[in-house]
Amino acid sequence: MAQARRYAGGVDGNRSLERGIEILRAFRPGVDTLGNGEIAERTGLPRSTVSRLTRTLVNSGMLDEVRAERAYRLAASVISIGHAMRTGSPVLNEIGAMMRAESAKRRLNVGLATADRTMMVYLESIRYSPRAALRNVVAGQQVPMELTSLGRAYLAGIAETRREQLLKLFKRRSAAATKALLADVRTSISSVERDGYCAVSWQPAVLAVATPIVLEGLPVYALNMSLQNVDRSAALASELGAYLNAFAAKCKEVLASR
Amino acid sequence: MAQARRYAGGVDGNRSLERGIEILRAFRPGVDTLGNGEIAERTGLPRSTVSRLTRTLVNSGMLDEVRAERAYRLAASVISIGHAMRTGSPVLNEIGAMMRAESAKRRLNVGLATADRTMMVYLESIRYSPRAALRNVVAGQQVPMELTSLGRAYLAGIAETRREQLLKLFKRRSAAATKALLADVRTSISSVERDGYCAVSWQPAVLAVATPIVLEGLPVYALNMSLQNVDRSAALASELGAYLNAFAAKCKEVLASR
DNA sequence: CCCCCTAATTCCACTTAGTGGAAATGAAGG
DNA sequence: CCTTCATTTCCACTAAGTGGAATTAGGGGG
Incomplete structure (x- = not known):
């Protein structure tokens, strides 16, 4: 049906990618680590979705996982x-x-x-x-x-x-x-x-x-x-x-x- | 059927997001602009897919479009x-x-x-x-x-x-x-x-x-x-x-x- | 030490969002 | 003006992604 366009009240584009970028943007200067919960709050995305996307971002090297505090921080790739x-x-x-x-x-x-x-x-x-x-x-x-x-x-x-x-x-x-x-x-x-x-x-x-x-x-x-x-x-x-x-x-x- | 996992021979994760990140990574130091064709070559992604994902990355502010040469360059957001x-x-x-x-x-x-x-x-x-x-x-x-x-x-x-x-x-x-x-x-x-x-x-x-x-x-x-x-x-x-x-x-x- | 409480993760039925080959469009050159 | 190459749009198909619900895992108390 939908042709990779105009998902729920948006413009053209790929929704998952947009959301992933939003997650990266949630890390602003001064913010060291963010947990999935905080990310969900800041971005307004469902928690389960955030959980999956942060996992992907870790695999892609954009986020580092801090297991001890169940949180993430921006990884070195972003400065590369x-x-x-x-x-x-x-x-x-x-x-x-x-x-x-x-x-x-x-x-x-x-x-x-x-x-x-x-x-x-x-x-x-x-x-x-x-x-x-x-x-x-x-x-x-x-x-x-x-x-x-x-x-x-x-x-x-x-x-x-x-x-x-x-x-x-x-x-x-x-x-x-x-x-x-x-x-x-x-x-x-x-x-x-x-x-x-x-x-x-x-x-x-x-x-x-x-x-x-x-x-x-x-x-x-x-x-x-x-x-x-x-x-x-x-x-x-x-x-x-x-x-x-x-x-x-x-x-x-x-x-x-x- | 698929539960957002293990797409064609891969590990868990969101494919579109992974691909979008790959596109960003294709811009290495020394590379100024890249067209969709070059991106498709470097990443091995289908051309139409690249076309859609680059559009999304432009909308998300990660890429700037250079209309004259039908190309893209990394945008200021990445240094933010x-x-x-x-x-x-x-x-x-x-x-x-x-x-x-x-x-x-x-x-x-x-x-x-x-x-x-x-x-x-x-x-x-x-x-x-x-x-x-x-x-x-x-x-x-x-x-x-x-x-x-x-x-x-x-x-x-x-x-x-x-x-x-x-x-x-x-x-x-x-x-x-x-x-x-x-x-x-x-x-x-x-x-x-x-x-x-x-x-x-x-x-x-x-x-x-x-x-x-x-x-x-x-x-x-x-x-x-x-x-x-x-x-x-x-x-x-x-x-x-x-x-x-x-x-x-x-x-x-x-x-x-x- | 175990049990509760909170928060993250996994499950799963649903269906839409994304896919990629093919067609169309558009720019560059002869 | 017509050909050629490249990029974008179209579209039928369906697997990929979604999000609410269930589950699991931490981490303090009692």
């Missing part, structure tokens, strides 16, 4: 695949080294991110610190799209229809302060259109600027620069913005000739 | 999940900072890895360089288990039955020099049992030592230290080994009290 994603990314390959150099030269944080649903996820985030030992690089960390310069630059870079979809999702997500927030987001988007970048101070004493990178055949990325322990000032923002615009121009040049 | 794995790992959480400090103090590379099938995958690899700008950290990179100090330390740390399974796999994999290689592997394992570490010079002018970390309720890990641009010498190897043993002891202390 993550690594394949990063090394496969043409953008990161081309400009990763430039980002490091720029971070060292300007003494600030430089990041490259793209969207995962309604979050921005860093492909690379180079954290500058005066002490060399504290400098570090993070990949995979998520920050909220609507609250960050990265996310707003991304929104400015994507197709309008998609942007409006996402804005609706934010509205549904945060009950309070929605109106002001959305206005803020739109201001940032205009700022990108006018100046090439937007500045947001999402976290206290951190000033961040970001700009979109739009390339044919690739998802939209956003590039950012940020400084910790500073007072937010318009002058500083426009200085950072100028650095960012110059750097982004250099990146786009390199990427265009790939 | 990879990041969740790393932050969820109690071992990396506890000793990551210590590893950085040790790398800076001893001026050498420090790595933590575990197994993904027959490969070792780095949870963290801290690459020391005299120039601060060149120091970097990699996660997810794979190295062959049977050829590296990391892999051999891991083999020394796991249950004997599992070890013998893996050794058989290596035999099947590399046709040439198998006998000598396996003897080498066993020598390394004895070396771990006797000295606490093993030394291997897998890549030219790189000397590496590694030791297993075995903890209740966690997969076996391996910790390594390595130096580039050195001549292999027994004296240097035992010096590195001593550093490693001291460091591993400190790590185990921290991990025991978690």
Whole structure:
């Protein structure tokens, strides 16, 4: 009857695979282990189904079983695949080294991110610190799209229809302060259109600027620069913005000739 | 009839989910995009099945579609999940900072890895360089288990039955020099049992030592230290080994009290 | 030490969701 | 414009997957 399509109120696709992926997603940063019960709760799937799917994920090497606590944790395979994603990314390959150099030269944080649903996820985030030992690089960390310069630059870079979809999702997500927030987001988007970048101070004493990178055949990325322990000032923002615009121009040049 | 078990000559599990994961695994480092045809070749799955599963993976956010070349690439979600794995790992959480400090103090590379099938995958690899700008950290990179100090330390740390399974796999994999290689592997394992570490010079002018970390309720890990641009010498190897043993002891202390 | 209680796993009848060969569609090139 | 290769859609078939119920396995008390 059904032709591998449109199962109970869904879109095309393979239900078991979708559910298996949902289970993997249930492991968020900070969550170490999850038992089948907790997974069932978080995903809304029947317990017996979860039991079978986690078994499959263990066999496929995506989950490790912790027999003692009857629980599972993400296995090493997931970072292998993550690594394949990063090394496969043409953008990161081309400009990763430039980002490091720029971070060292300007003494600030430089990041490259793209969207995962309604979050921005860093492909690379180079954290500058005066002490060399504290400098570090993070990949995979998520920050909220609507609250960050990265996310707003991304929104400015994507197709309008998609942007409006996402804005609706934010509205549904945060009950309070929605109106002001959305206005803020739109201001940032205009700022990108006018100046090439937007500045947001999402976290206290951190000033961040970001700009979109739009390339044919690739998802939209956003590039950012940020400084910790500073007072937010318009002058500083426009200085950072100028650095960012110059750097982004250099990146786009390199990427265009790939 | 079939109760979600033992489909055509397989073990228990969900076939579609297994296949979907296989598709994700087909994207190895260096492979940027893959079309459905190539995926079908690499995985041995029927083309129509691949077509449906890739669509599902796109809907689930694990793959990005590149319409222009009718191909797919791994999406940002996979590094989100990879990041969740790393932050969820109690071992990396506890000793990551210590590893950085040790790398800076001893001026050498420090790595933590575990197994993904027959490969070792780095949870963290801290690459020391005299120039601060060149120091970097990699996660997810794979190295062959049977050829590296990391892999051999891991083999020394796991249950004997599992070890013998893996050794058989290596035999099947590399046709040439198998006998000598396996003897080498066993020598390394004895070396771990006797000295606490093993030394291997897998890549030219790189000397590496590694030791297993075995903890209740966690997969076996391996910790390594390595130096580039050195001549292999027994004296240097035992010096590195001593550093490693001291460091591993400190790590185990921290991990025991978690 | 045994028994209860909770949670995970297995069982099983049901039937839909998935399958893969064949047809259709679509892109690239002569 | 027509051919060729590749990818996607179609569709009849049925095995694979489902989820509620029964069962088993842990893990605290009593």
